[in-house]
Amino acid sequence: MTLDAALTHPDPRKTAIAAAFAARREDVLTVARAIHADPETAFTEQRAHDRCADLLEGAGFAVERGIAELPTAFRATLGTGSLVAALCVEYDALPEIGHGCGHNLIAGASLGAALALADVVDQLDVTLLVIGTPAEEHGGGKQLLIDRGVFDGVHLALMSHPTPHTDTYDVLGSTSQAVGRWRATFTGRGAHAAANPTDGINANDAAVVAQVAAGLLRQRVKDGQRLALVPQQGGVTNIVPETAVVDFECRALTMPEFEQLRTQLIACFEAGAVATGCTLEIEASEPTYEPLQQDEVLGISWNEAMAALGRPLAGSLGVMAASTDMGNVSQRVPGLHPFVGITGAGGALHTREFAAHAASEEGYLLLDDCAVAMAWVIQDVATSHTRRPLVLERAAQLAEEHRGRGAASA
Template structure:
């Protein structure tokens, strides 16, 4: 038997269930913190396979933790299942869920021989809400020594995970408050909050010419009103992204200064509130990365260079700074377009997409098996886990 033969045989016995679940999640998209049916589908599958289920963990109704085994090395597989508003699974979270569940089912029978405790953690609200940070804050990842998931992309091919990362991102809501007035009878008595919103957007647009490569700004006005009333309030949702936390903090300062200047210029008041926790850049663990690269080669997916920096963000970055982690990006064969589009949502429900899900499941199971069975890798991971602190 080849190294992966036992994993392949175990996965084959569950493959039909895993595919049915991934297709069902794709066909029934649920957005952040609303993923009740996806949560139930995943939890029910694992419970039926003998895992001990904790549903609604950390006071999050759509989060779960499933545990099997009692070994000294605690490994976790993260399951994502939230969709994008109006687009559906344009980020392929149905494939992410299927791959992690498939890996758990493929590995289940080997846990006792490997001295491993396996936890499968259902993590809601990756797209918006930073569900994994909430789970970290509330202790769900305490005691975990390594954590994995895999992410499909439209970049056809298999990439060296080592050295790849993602951007930090923070999101806020800015509210300008002025004074309402009749737009014809007494406009001079008003303070137009929308003027402040316009100035803030212009200032942020001018800021773009001097931000660094790999940094991003996005502003989306939310204000509404009618033409015969000077707007009393105006709201803008905003975000910024950068490759390192120091760069992110500086960019945030510069962006918020655009809003503070707009309020000063117009005589409005300004309130800025954080809309979700900050997503931190990924730290790909080298031991896990080397094992993943070897596992994907065995699946017939040779590496074709480094994907490097993904112009995207994930709350798996937060996990990776507290637990040795891996979050590889792997291309769906023949896919095009970009993440977060209807085109990619279609690829996430294609034969090629589900083929990638199969390979990712076997590869992640192989990574956990290999590092658990290799004394040097196991020791290195345990030492690294001790260096990192789980929590906010």
């Protein structure tokens, strides 16, 4: 695809937005390419943070760097309108793989959408936020930002995600799984493995029992649910190990199913402790990622934009067999996180193959379309006498539900 379709849209307001993006495209691509060439992992994305913040500051946004006690998070603001729209920027990479999830394209698309709208926020009665959200791959950066008030007062939040699929999917009906990650530590008693092994309590045995129990649990796990265990311990053969550590996670489509699976999986670890006489400590290693909830009104505008840009829809993707902390945002704010395929790409997310596609010409053409489409979605909502009230109503409803959950948990 090219920008030609966007620049010849019959709505002059949309062509103006597309033209504004086209004028800043090279600046956006410079940042996106630099992020790809210089990968930084969760909570260490300082250079990506600075590149994004510098671009927005140069375009007239008021930029706050290192917000919410997170040195690699930022918030850029333009306008003072009554509709508060947020564009989420991701830029963390995968260890050893680099941008195998295409976060350079995610960052570029959101930056591009922001620059496309910069000249019209006052006309649209919009306050435009661009929020730099670190540690999506591991760490739950968006949930930390939610907890620290960064998304308070936001009426809608958008980002887009590239995939190796070549189709563009109907965003309505698409979702992702909840995921939680923990570290289990078994503590036993050390001993010499030859001189006095009977005096020891083998923590590694407890880890083995837990892994066997989890393996047997799999036959009762529903389709679409996932669990994984990864032992972290080392040791030597002449010492009965005193400590054993296992990192584990589970995934499910709904929060009730997730909580049930988590309970079952933790029981496997408790079985290991009981069987061996070890003590057990389990700690969450990052915030829980909640299922993705695509907003219907935003989804309709997005689908219309994709069709106008010449990316026909191929039906709903359904469940994306992965997880994102954008799900946490979407549970609290009307949100959109569409999955869009890079033309000609293959392989799978989180691979070196897809990291290469994320730096391809087709990848950057996808960035163009996603930037323009997200800008058009915000323009649609802002100017529609029906869509704007619906989004504001939904935002108020989600905010009230969240306050109710918070009061119940307190």
